[in-house]
Amino acid sequence: xxxxxxxxxxxxxxxxxxxxxxxxxxxxxxxxxxxxxxxxxxxxxxxxxxxxxxxxxxxxxxxxxxxxxxxxxxxxxxxxxxxxxxxxxxxxxxxxxxxxxxxxxxxxxxxxxxxxxxxxxxxxxxxxxxxxxxxxxxxxxxxxxxxxxxxxxxxxxxxxxxxxxxxxxxxxxxxxxxxxxxxxxxxxxxxxxxxxxxxxxxxxxxxxxxxxxxxxxxxxxxxxxxxxxxxxxxxxxxxxxxxxxxxxxxxxxxxxxxxxxxxxxxxxxxxxxxxxxxxxxxxxxxxxxxxxxxxxxxxxxxxxxxxxxxxxxxxxxxxxxxxxxxxxxxxxxxxxxxxxxxxxxxxxxxxxxxxxxxxxxx
Amino acid sequence: xxxxxxxxxxxxxxxxxxxxxxxxxxxxxxxxxxxxxxxxxxxxxxxxxxxxxxxxxxxxxxxxxxxxxxxxxxxxxxxxxxxxxxxxxxxxxxxxxxxxxxxxxxxxxxxxxxxxxxxxxxxxxxxxxxxxxxxxxxxxxxxxxxxxxxxxxxxxxxxxxxxxxxxxxxxxxxxxxxxxxxxxxxxxxxxxxxxxxxxxxxxxxxxxxxxxxxxxxxxxxxxxxxxxxxxxxxxxxxxxxxxxxxxxxxxxxxxxxxxxxxxxxxxxxxxx
Numbered sequence: 001x002x003x004x005x006x007x008x009x010x011x012x013x014x015x016x017x018x019x020x021x022x023x024x025x026x027x028x029x030x031x032x033x034x035x036x037x038x039x040x041x042x043x044x045x046x047x048x049x050x051x052x053x054x055x056x057x058x059x060x061x062x063x064x065x066x067x068x069x070x071x072x073x074x075x076x077x078x079x080x081x082x083x084x085x086x087x088x089x090x091x092x093x094x095x096x097x098x099x100x101x102x103x104x105x106x107x108x109x110x111x112x113x114x115x116x117x118x119x120x121x122x123x124x125x126x127x128x129x130x131x132x133x134x135x136x137x138x139x140x141x142x143x144x145x146x147x148x149x150x151x152x153x154x155x156x157x158x159x160x161x162x163x164x165x166x167x168x169x170x171x172x173x174x175x176x177x178x179x180x181x182x183x184x185x186x187x188x189x190x191x192x193x194x195x196x197x198x199x200x201x202x203x204x205x206x207x208x209x210x211x212x213x214x215x216x217x218x219x220x221x222x223x224x225x226x227x228x229x230x231x232x233x234x235x236x237x238x239x240x241x242x243x244x245x246x247x248x249x250x251x252x253x254x255x256x257x258x259x260x261x262x263x264x265x266x267x268x269x270x271x272x273x274x275x276x277x278x279x280x281x282x283x284x285x286x287x288x289x290x291x292x293x294x295x296x297x298x299x300x301x302x303x304x305x306x307x308x309x310x311x312x313x314x315x316x317x318x319x320x321x322x323x324x325x326x327x328x329x330x331x332x333x334x335x336x337x338x339x340x341x342x343x344x345x346x347x348x349x350x351x352x353x354x355x356x357x358x359x360x361x362x
Numbered sequence: 363x364x365x366x367x368x369x370x371x372x373x374x375x376x377x378x379x380x381x382x383x384x385x386x387x388x389x390x391x392x393x394x395x396x397x398x399x400x401x402x403x404x405x406x407x408x409x410x411x412x413x414x415x416x417x418x419x420x421x422x423x424x425x426x427x428x429x430x431x432x433x434x435x436x437x438x439x440x441x442x443x444x445x446x447x448x449x450x451x452x453x454x455x456x457x458x459x460x461x462x463x464x465x466x467x468x469x470x471x472x473x474x475x476x477x478x479x480x481x482x483x484x485x486x487x488x489x490x491x492x493x494x495x496x497x498x499x500x501x502x503x504x505x506x507x508x509x510x511x512x513x514x515x516x517x518x519x520x521x522x523x524x525x526x527x528x529x530x531x532x533x534x535x536x537x538x539x540x541x542x543x544x545x546x547x548x549x550x551x552x553x554x555x556x557x558x559x560x561x562x563x564x565x566x567x568x569x570x571x572x573x574x575x576x577x578x579x580x581x582x583x584x585x586x587x588x589x590x591x592x593x594x595x596x597x598x599x600x601x602x603x604x605x606x607x608x609x610x611x612x613x614x615x616x617x618x619x620x621x622x623x624x625x626x627x628x629x630x631x632x633x634x
Contacts (some may be wrong), residue, residue: 286472
């Protein structure tokens with residue numbers, strides 16, 4: 001009964017897929033290339049087809065065209081009629097609402113996968129216990145789902161998916177609908193444990209910050225289509241449309257905080273209104289950055305010197321990329337670009353109010 | 363939202379007699395017959411009569427057949443409910459209609475129908491008789507079949523409702539974790555529908571225990587083989603009214619006791 005599952009090997013391999021699906025009059029056509037050990041974030045507004053991409057990759061919904069390859073294995077290819085069922089393809093899916101089986105305790109929950117991959121009851125249990133230990137969830141082992149918080153349930157759902165040793169891990173909005181504290185914990189949890197996973201990970205989110213912090217590559221989706229792909233920094237600095245610019249506009253600085261000052265890895269200081277400590281991310285929107293030819297004088301502002309390296313018009317605004325002590329993206333009006341005479345190579349001062357800088361523990 | 367307590371006050375006040383009178387009459391209709399049973403019961407001779415082998419035999423037979431019929435209902439009904447709730451099998455609406463027919467069919471008609479199918483000269487029964495000499499009517503197994511026939515719809519509808527209200531995405535997740543469709547059914551779908559299954563089984567058991575019309579038509583009334591409690595009550599009615607009351611009391615006590623027991627063990631446990 002169990003040997004009929006031609007399991008996709010758990011050897012780390014990449015995902016190469018073109019997901020074409022039709023749902024009513026909604027047409028989805030998304031290409032995804034994700035290497036083993038890396039995380040791709042599919043970013044887009046609600047209704048962009050993100051969850052459908054995951055359902056198709058997991059085998060819960062059929063491809064109408066395209067293909068799914070995992071390493072050397074063809075998982076699905078309508079052209080040749082190949083289609084591994086959800087049961088056979090070993091793709092770990094973590095849904096947004098976790099969907100822990102209400103009648104199973106956490107250990108049984110995590111043992112569910114191993115149990116259906118040929119392990120005895122005892123083996124499956126001990127494997128589950130090892131996963132819980134590795135993901136620091138041991139204290140939850142005997143709880144039922146209704147005794148878990150939202151964040152705990154989601155971590156257990158991740159453990160449950162990882163316990164099948166999947167060839168591909170899919171996370172649907174892993175940080176949505178959590179309270180602030182749980183979100184911080186969850187973000188740290190994902191950063192730590194996604195790095196340990198050898199296969200490709202596809203995570204779906206509508207939150208730019210999460211995508212930029214967690215992902216190696218961004219896939220920006222709009223109405224069922226990929227509008228831009230690339231590294232988070234690349235997509236943010238060269239948005240190809242107003243839609244992408246609005247969605248992926250974020251300046252992100254990693255550093256060490258001490259009170260109201262964050263010192264970046266490169267040694268640049270960022271003043272923040274919010275006091276913090278330890279390893280943090282600072283984030284501020286390009287729209288809150290202003291550009292000046294002379295150093296502005298204000299104690300409540302951060303100012304950095306730099307040179308314009310890119311000018312990308314989009315919609316009614318222009319995204320200016322400034323390289324210097326700190327790489328900064330600024331959204332300014334076309335009039336401002338003309339007034340300041342900005343062109344690649346121009347020396348400018350970028351400034352942002354301390355109150356505009358948000359701080360997140362890393 | 364209400365700024366004063368006026369809307370609340372208008373909802374109270376005197377209870378309208380137009381509702382009170384029929385409600386009271388309805389309650390009386392339900393309670394008085396039970397009171398009648400208790401008042402007219404032959405309490406003085408009760409200890410002697412309760413040990414009567416005929417009573418014991420009928421009670422044993424009733425418990426055996428009703429429980430067997432309930433097991434049949436679960437084994438046959440749960441998969442049927444799953445087909446109706448979780449697949450897009452063609453003709454599902456027609457199947458659901460067929461399933462509900464025994465609900466509205468007078469049980470006596472059900473018994474006649476069973477005879478035409480499984481009787482010695484029935485559509486299927488004749489084949490079985492010619493081939494193996496096997497005869498279903500007028501046997502204890504025939505009683506179980508008649509009871510299953512009338513009780514099955516209760517179980518199917520209860521389980522189907524439970525399956526419909528359970529999120530099918532749990533099944534999806536179980537599949538991604540490597541479970542086959544059968545394993546998904548056994549380890550996820552069925553446990554999620556357990557409260558519905560339990561209440562369906564209780565309903566089916568109660569229906570089977572009280573079954574009269576289809577049983578007497580299809581299986582007759584032979585002491586020890588097919589004369590279940592309701593049939594024994596009817597039989598006693600013609601000769602010994604006190605005995606009929608006694609049998610009725612026993613049936614009443616047994617069914618209330620079992621329902622109360624199951625309610626504590628299953629229904630409340632499942633809701634917790």
